[in-house]
Amino acid sequence: MRHSFFLLPLFLFVFSLNAQTNTYTISFENAVHHEADVNVTFTNITSDTLEVRMSRSSPGRYALHEFAKNVYGLKATDGNGKVLNIYRKDPYSWFVSGHNGTVHIRYTLFANRGDGTYSQIDETHAHLNIPATFMYAPKLSDRKIEVNFNVRKDLNWKIATQLPLVSGTTYAAPNLQYFMDSPTEISDFGLREFMVDGQNIRFALHHNGTEEELDTYFEKVKKVVLEQQKVYGELPNFDYDTYTFLACYIPNASGDGMEHRNSTILTSTRSLAEGGMERNIGTVSHEFFHAWNVERIRPKSLEPFDFSKANMSGSLWFAEGFTSYYTNLILVRAGLITPEKYVEGLTGTFNYVWNSPARQFFNPIEMSYQAPFVDAATSVDPVNRENTFISYYSYGSMLGLALDLSLRKENRNLDDYMKLVWKTFGRTEKPYSITDLQKTLALYAGTDFSNSFFDNYIYNSKMPKYSELLGSVGVSLSQNPEMPYFGASVGKTKDGNGLVENNPFLDSPAYKARLTKGDIITQLNGKAFPKDQKFTEYIKSFPVGEAITVQFERFGEKNTTEVILEPDPAYSITLVEKSGLAPKKSVLKSRNDWLGSD
Template sequence: MKFSISFFLFIATSVLFAQTNNYEISFENAVHHEAVVKGTFPDLKTDTVAFRMSRSSPGRYALHEFAKNVYSFKATNSKGKTLEVLRPDPYSWQVTGHDGTIKISYTLFANRGGGTYSQVDETHAHLNIPATFMYAPALSDRKIEVDFKVRKDLKWKVATQLPLASGTTYSAPNLYYFMDSPTEISNHSVREFEVEDNGKKQKIRFVLHHNGTDEELDAYFENVKKTVLAEKEVYGELPEFDYGTYTFLACYIPNASGDGMEHRNSTILTSTRSLANGGMEGNIGTVSHEFFHAWNVERIRPKSLEPFDFEKTNMSGALWFAEGFTSYYTNLILCRAGIISPEKYVDGISGTFNYVWNSPALQYFNPIEMSYQAPFVDAATSVDPVNRENTFISYYSYGSVLGLALDLSLREEKLNLDDFMKLVWKQYGKAEKPYVIENLQQVLAEYAGIDFASTFFNKYIYKSEMPDYSSLLNSVGVTLKQNSEQPYFGAAVSLDGDGHGEIQSNPKMESPAYISVLDKGDVITDINGNGFPDGQQFSAYIEKLKIGDTLKITFERFGVEKHTTLILKANPDYHLFLTEKDGKAPSKKQLHKRNNWLKTEY
């Protein structure tokens, strides 16, 4: 992510005269997931200084309350005298009575290795900075230095976008840059290459903590390079990375949690899949998605996320573009780079397409309002049941299929989404000028005309209408088809321990299950007097039936036996596939347009 531009201007006076806050972090008790953090804050002008743990994290939009993993907090002055500490709220420590310097220390428990939290064990210290380091909001403009006390017995090394000061000490120009700089400390491997751009060379560094071989890393790194270069072609150039380097921080280990998280000059990539066990193909999509964010969201930045607030949720109505259009390019880039085939790419769109356009949620929220839901869904936690099957569509998915529609619509006008993204990059990203949604419409109007832009935004962004995908996809030799003979139930059902079927999801509105008043948690015990179809997947059982078939269902709800009648409807799902798979040869015009779209020869 990126914070407001002023935070990253290396103003000479501030560098020369600002005080430096110092941290030290050590990992002697890594086996029990503990780190000890110490901080020194000199030249303090006020009697009381508030220290906080962040409640949110760069790239995330929900609250995470990192203070819950902090204990053994102590504060002293420069001579070691214990200072008074007050707790005005769950995430703050107010320290008073110092002598101009405050030294703090605390223990952090950390055991989730992903993009949001930190993980400390004897394989690595995987640090998301807001989840790890306490900070003083009043001192946010100060330079920071942090000494990572590596475990030499475990052959640990430090990898981060932070510039090296000396030894294992790294620096940041201010708090905001520090918070945006994840760090991987482990016995990792490194591969790198240089990209020359406008006469200037920049380094792309890939750090991998894994249990595999160098040969596997070398093969994977070739796909990383292809992905980076294919994305550079979309925008025409790389961003200008601070310190001339972009760093992928990848952990493909059994104790990681699958995730990806973008930052200004680096990204976290985590997966339990090793390269030898599916990761060579399964993990590269996250590489594609997160690196695309180096332009779209880090520098092409919604004004609604400027500056990022560590003390509350960060809400934006532009996530359909920032995250969704990035998702559109994720697999498109892999196809263009030759990592996946055109057939696999097109087939892969079907699931996302169905999730969006068969969702009842379209009647409730447009893409902007879906984006507003991020604080409730972006790794957020709650214990009360929700109805998201019927009321929410991920802005990742919604924006992705809208990106597809916009790209193919532009291509009908002999234009394309790549050049639109270049123009947005030129006007807002490269200049690091935060945008509002109206700015995106203005750029589209400049590129494709006022009528084109007004139609797209008024129908599909400010409203929830569905573009004419059948015509658009046909223009590039892709068929969109529904199976009018496949029956549809409308809820997920799985076997329980008694050979019955429990409904696992809220039935979709207007589906057969919904109309027949079945609900999540109901246990189906009998269908048409034959018991529940034990020994096979329920979806396979339904597929053998016919549209219009009547199912007399006996079920239990709250321990009470009930009965209902359900009539199967046609499955509303779509399938996308290359036209030639249907036995029809695409025209030369269709193949030419497909080639321009996928950048692939046929």
């Protein structure tokens, strides 16, 4: 979140007793049943009626979440304790009238999902995403805010948040935008800190592991922070000179990561002892990179964030996708994964993007527009995402790879382009447009280079020449023409028949054979569906070009079709050494420049 407040002199951020302040208190006596008691006070109200709302969206998410659904028992009184009239005209607003200039609101919040979007309250912690927790008054959004977290001392709870401390358990925010962007973890967490160029990087971890595990993991976190600093040449100027990781690696969490201006939420069910030491660090890398790219290098289309509706941006291929490209690149540069693991890890994302039929429908900008429908969004009606959507995370990640390797062939690199974008738009907190990104690339690499990249791959959905680009750093891109391809995921029903689990990919063998999601396959070539073998392994027993007779049931009716297997379009990405080739010294140098750390 970008806040114009922080472009003003720091002395304006003095919490004067005379300034108007909205005050909140939250208590957790009934945490065992996932409830919080919330009290809000608005004073010096000049209008006859005060509107209060629950947010419909959350910073970093783009879909609607309708947080009002978890609010009940709401009551309103004035400064003298008189019960006030409340009326509703929509599901997420309350209108309070008859007050004397002061309105006290009290309500119960139910919260039981610990991730980057929602809140979770139980006897292990109070994990609070602010829009999912607190009501607000739209007309009073410029006021300062103070919030008292009435912690459970019997549970040894402490508070971790990017909000500045006032005193005790009371914290402050300069305005609603900053408040809503300030998740808070209240638990018996462990804390580690280190200083980087005069700024404090804090890691608060709520987990069931040991202090030694936290120490080991924190060393990995430090390497990520320092490696990302090299990309941009400096850390952002964090407000209050502090950045806070808020990590919950506990069984009752839901896996997620969510960036904020001076903090990030990290949630996982994986403990450090059971895979989290290696598998959780990627989320740390992704979310911290957002401290530059999306929090301060900010799309115009998301500025300011609107809590009353879904927020749409065509820039997510850059904001999320380029961040995704750097996620594992940072890990290999920091020595946390090997070059071989990094390179081979590109395979899945590459195949997902390269082989998707969705590129004929949408370019990266239009894929970004789909975020309100896919970013933790829910719906009950079936969709055809297999054929119409490529995640802007993945699409942008592959475009970041292509741009980086293309620039390196010109003796440039993506790091220096990101530095230029940072200096132009991030450090100054001037929101950018897609045209701005194109112009900045033209300044860095030339107009022809920039126009070619944007015209072909951003405004259109062509694919770069990945074989040539990867070859320039000694990476092989290959297919197996003898590997058969069916074109749909097939699982098993309870009685051992096959079940088509997804919409078959457009123009795939299964698609051409008119199979569809939900079909139950009973026989293959006159034999019962193989019960003791995975379908993918079974298909490998047939040669490419083989016609398989498929008997299936749809809506209770028996049907027969013929699937003609085709060559698998999937690619493998490996270091060329694995195929017995020795890369030239110049190629190895290019690879080391790409994957190495200065």
